[in-house]
Amino acid sequence: MEIRDVPEKWPVLASEEKFRGHVISIRTDTVKMVDGKVAERDYVVHPGAVGVVALDEADRVLLVRQYRHPVGWRLWELPAGLLDHPGENPLEAAKRELYEETHQQADDWRVLVDLFTTPGGSDEAIRVYLARGVREADGEQYAREHEEADMAAVWADRAEVTRLILAGELHNPLTVAGVLALTTAISTNALDDLRPADAPWRQRPFLP
Known part of the structure; x- marks a missing residue:
């Protein structure tokens, strides 16, 4: 297996912005997992x-x-x-x-x-x-x-x-x-x- 990071986006069934600040925001995505189950993932959205x-x-x-x-x-x-x-x-x-x-x-x-x-x-x-x-x-x-x-x-x-x-x-x-x-x-x-x-x-x- 090649050792290299690759982009991959799992299906997002829903996405909600919970907070917006001066620089960052916080979102909660409802994501379909590889095993078919669904889970929520909270993360910070950053401009880079x-x-x-x-x-x-x-x-x-x-x-x-x-x-x-x-x-x-x-x-x-x-x-x-x-x-x-x-x-x-x-x-x-x-x-x-x-x-x-x-x-x-x-x-x-x-x-x-x-x-x-x-x-x-x-x-x-x-x-x-x-x-x-x-x-x-x-x-x-x-x-x-x-x-x-x-x-x-x-x-x-x-x-x-x-x-x-x-x-x-x-x-x-x-x-x-x-x-x-x-x-x-x-x-x-x-x-x-x-x-x-x-x-x-x-x-x-x-x-x-």
């Missing part, structure tokens, strides 16, 4: 997001520190953000987030890894890019607010960040997935094999 592993010539990655209210922690994270508009170009969204959160821009972009963050309870899909040739952005710095108002940004040694992830000191899923994927790509000499920045994204198709 992008993250950026910015890598410099000194083998450092760019991290930001942000308060996350649901878990009550400040987390070290990759620059990242929501796909704010239906059909938004994910690469352009990633460039925007790198600029807004760190005032940086990059010359070379590749797709590093795609993931579902919590596939048992949400349809949230995330694409993480690798950005190289990073430099200070043109123009004025973006005015941040809310959780981002006091956001710190640091360049951190990639090997040390990898060690901290494996030691259980870093918890953001984009950071964990992105940095470990980058470390794997470097250790296996696979950086040149990474997908181009405009590679198809089946989980969140971009419709221009």
